[in-house]
Amino acid sequence: MQTTNQKLKDWVEQIANHCLPQDVYWCDGSKTEQDNLLKELVAQGTFKPVAARPNSYWVCSHPSDVARVEKRTFICSRKEEDAGPTNNWMDPAQMKQILWPKFAGCMQGRRMYVIPFCMGPYDSPLAKIGVEITDSPYVVANMYLMARVGEKALAKLGNGDFIPCLHSVGAPLLAGQKDVPWPCEPDPENKYIVQFPEEHMIWSYGSGYGGNALLGKKCLALRIASVMARKEGWLAEHMLILSLTNPQGKTFYMAAAFPSACGKTNLAMLKMPLPGWQVKCLGDDIAWLRPGSDGRLWAINPEYGFFGVAPGTSGKTNAQAMAAMEKNAIFTNVALADDGDVWWEGIDREITGAIDWQGARWTPGCGRKAAHPNSRFTAPLSQCPILDEHWNDGEGVPLSAIIFGGRRPSTVPLVTEAFSWEHGVFFGSAIASETTAANLDQVGIVRRDPFAMRPFFGYHVCDYFQHWLSFKNLSHLPRIFMVNWFQKEGERFLWPGYSDNGRVLKWITQRLENKVPGQKSALGINPGLQELDLTGLKIAASDLARLLTCDGHQWKKEAQSIAEFYQSLGPKVPPALWQQLTDLQKRLDPSPREHHSSCCMF
Numbered sequence: 392m393q394t395t396n397q398k399l400k401d402w403v404e405q406i407a408n409h410c411l412p413q414d415v416y417w418c419d420g421s422k423t424e425q426d427n428l429l430k431e432l433v434a435q436g437t438f439k440p441v442a443a444r445p446n447s448y449w450v451c452s453h454p455s456d457v458a459r460v461e462k463r464t465f466i467c468s469r470k471e472e473d474a475g476p477t478n479n480w481m482d483p484a485q486m487k488q489i490l491w492p493k494f495a496g497c498m499q500g501r502r503m504y505v506i507p508f509c510m511g512p513y514d515s516p517l518a519k520i521g522v523e524i525t526d527s528p529y530v531v532a533n534m535y536l537m538a539r540v541g542e543k544a545l546a547k548l549g550n551g552d553f554i555p556c557l558h559s560v561g562a563p564l565l566a567g568q569k570d571v572p573w574p575c576e577p578d579p580e581n582k583y584i585v586q587f588p589e590e591h592m593i594w595s596y597g598s599g600y601g602g603n604a605l606l607g608k609k610c611l612a613l614r615i616a617s618v619m620a621r622k623e624g625w626l627a628e629h630m631l632i633l634s635l636t637n638p639q640g641k642t643f644y645m646a647a648a649f650p651s652a653c654g655k656t657n658l659a660m661l662k663m664p665l666p667g668w669q670v671k672c673l674g675d676d677i678a679w680l681r682p683g684s685d686g687r688l689w690a691i692n693p694e695y696g697f698f699g700v701a702p703g704t705s706g707k708t709n710a711q712a713m714a715a716m717e718k719n720a721i722f723t724n725v726a727l728a729d730d731g732d733v734w735w736e737g738i739d740r741e742i743t744g745a746i747d748w749q750g751a752r753w754t755p756g757c758g759r760k761a762a763h764p765n766s767r768f769t770a771p772l773s774q775c776p777i778l779d780e781h782w783n784d785g786e787g788v789p790l791s792a793i794i795f796g797g798r799r800p801s802t803v804p805l806v807t808e809a810f811s812w813e814h815g816v817f818f819g820s821a822i823a824s825e826t827t828a829a830n831l832d833q834v835g836i837v838r839r840d841p842f843a844m845r846p847f848f849g850y851h852v853c854d855y856f857q858h859w860l861s862f863k864n865l866s867h868l869p870r871i872f873m874v875n876w877f878q879k880e881g882e883r884f885l886w887p888g889y890s891d892n893g894r895v896l897k898w899i900t901q902r903l904e905n906k907v908p909g910q911k912s913a914l915g916i917n918p919g920l921q922e923l924d925l926t927g928l929k930i931a932a933s934d935l936a937r938l939l940t941c942d943g944h945q946w947k948k949e950a951q952s953i954a955e956f957y958q959s960l961g962p963k964v965p966p967a968l969w970q971q972l973t974d975l976q977k978r979l980d981p982s983p984r985e986h987h988s989s990c991c992m993f
């Protein structure tokens with residue numbers, strides 16, 4: 392493949408001379424090339440074809456390499472202050488001194504792939520070109536599905552600027568050494584996921600999994616893009632994008648930010664439980680939002696595929712995702728059942744036995760999980776049966792609503808509308824959620840995850856808050872909502888979730904059209920007890936009441952915890968957000984003069 396881009400040629404040559412691969416291969420993205428790569432992955436024992444699905448493959452990682460590693464993720468800005476209190480920071484020169492020697496000879500015995508890729512539709516004003524260099528054919532196979540890869544990206548690049556993304560699994564193959572199915576650096580302390588925000592550059596060493604290795608995704612489209620977005624006046628967000636059309640034929644576009652493994656893919660492909668309503672999907676993980684000349688916020692999905700959580704996905708919970716992965720899919724760390732198809736917990740299919748994600752014999756009831764909790768499917772967006780017709784439009788779609796959410800067993804009601812943009816930014820800044828298996832760390836701890844971006848900010852979190860606030864004068868801003876599908880009593884979810892979340896989406900559109908008054912609480916606007924369309928749903932009145940009310944006692948504690956969180960972020964928390972918190976506290980605890988009988992209602 393030909394490029395006249397001297398900067399690219401020089402960089403590829405420099406990396407090849409340093410990493411010493413056995414050869415260098417430029418990916419053109421063609422079907423023939425993809426087929427050959429898949430054959431090689433099968434031949435070397437990394438991929439196993441899934442008999443039940445055309446052109447689909449089962450692959451298991453090294454047991455140490457199963458999720459993003461936030462502890463080993465760094466923002467290497469020149470000043471520590473610019474990375475902010477939520478990021479690991481190291482001086483860029485010092486980081487390079489540590490990492491560059493690790494890359495020396497690290498690709499010996501392996502092929503070095505050069506993958507030109509485009510994030511965003513080719514004709515989008517926001518589209519960005521990256522070039523990933525990797526020694527992992529698994530990464531190449533996934534990048535074909537997750538990004539727009541190959542000749543067209545290279546043509547769009549021309550002699551312009553690209554984001555260099557260097558990746559190695561950190562496992563050179565020395566002469567005579569036998570390869571393993573999943574080469575990587577097994578010591579988590581020796582993995583590095585590094586962003587250089589001033590240079591717009593990414594170096595990733597030691598891991599072959601997901602966001603650690605598919606560098607177009609979290610590293611480029613969130614961490615580096617958030618830095619570019621701040622400078623250029625747009626937003627790079629951990630959000631799904633969907634359209635919802637009502638029975639009258641009116642379409643609303645919405646974006647929603649939930650932390651990792653908290654329901655974006657499921658909401659993005661939701662099957663409406665109400666006749667005449669239809670959700671269509673534009674994206675399930677990342678959205679880039681740009682103010683239009685019409686004063687609206689326009690959203691594109693920079694990605695080209697889904698890298699979705701497998702466990703819990705079934706024909707019942709997400710039939711659209713199941714259809715999207717019927718063919719041309721990659722399954723990582725799920726089980727391979729005796730019936731020749733992939734399997735995971737919650738797939739809703741009886742099996743007699745399987746090979747589990749670690750290659751061991753597995754039978755139902757044996758006490759172990761067959762699939763890793765962060766096992767994933769990779770599938771092209773184009774295979775989603777309810778893909779929105781505007782998914783590939785460069786301009787994107789205009790948003791009517793932005794939704795923030797998290798996994799909260801208590802406290803946060805099912806849905807609350809913000810009073811204003813600033814109040815909505817306050818909601819985003821204060822999201823908390825139980826941690827999940829998407830990160831290699833303790834699971835199930837409630838932590839603040841502002842804007843569902845805590846692991847993905849490319850710069851200081853307080854500057855990010857300020858950047859969001861700076862949009863407040865746009866004339867047609869989307870309205871902001873906060874949701875929580877995960878309230879629990881003991882182990883039981885109070886809300887059925889999944890497709891029934893469509894009932895909440897319907898209420899949101901009714902608020903947008905001023906068709907329901909809502910009910911004011913200290914927190915914001917919640918649905919009145921009669922406002923949610925519960926046709927066909929059995930739910931106890933007591934559960935519903937709990938789901939829809941702001942509990943004043945819990946919220947006083949919550950407000951205190953948000954104050955502590957803001958304090959932990961240092962002096963740069965924007966005054967407008969402190970003001971929102973103070974206003975909330977006043978509404979929760981009005982002075983005796985203003986006191987009303989109920990604790991939380993006005």
Ligand code: GTP
Nearest residue numbers: 651652653654655656657700702703829876888889
């Ligand atoms: P990332 O890809 O990590 O960013 O995750 P995500 O936000 O796309 O989450 P996803 O939709 O894949 O859901 C993660 C897990 O939450 C899966 O096991 C789902 O089955 C489960 N889940 C999703 N939506 C709901 C819901 O409404 N209620 C309940 N109880 N579980 C849900």
Ligand code: SPV
Nearest residue numbers: 459601602608609651829
């Ligand atoms: C997430 O963790 O939010 C994911 C998976 O979407 S990964 O691509 O690994 O980041």
Ligand code: MN
Nearest residue numbers: 629651652676
């Ligand atoms: Mn995600």
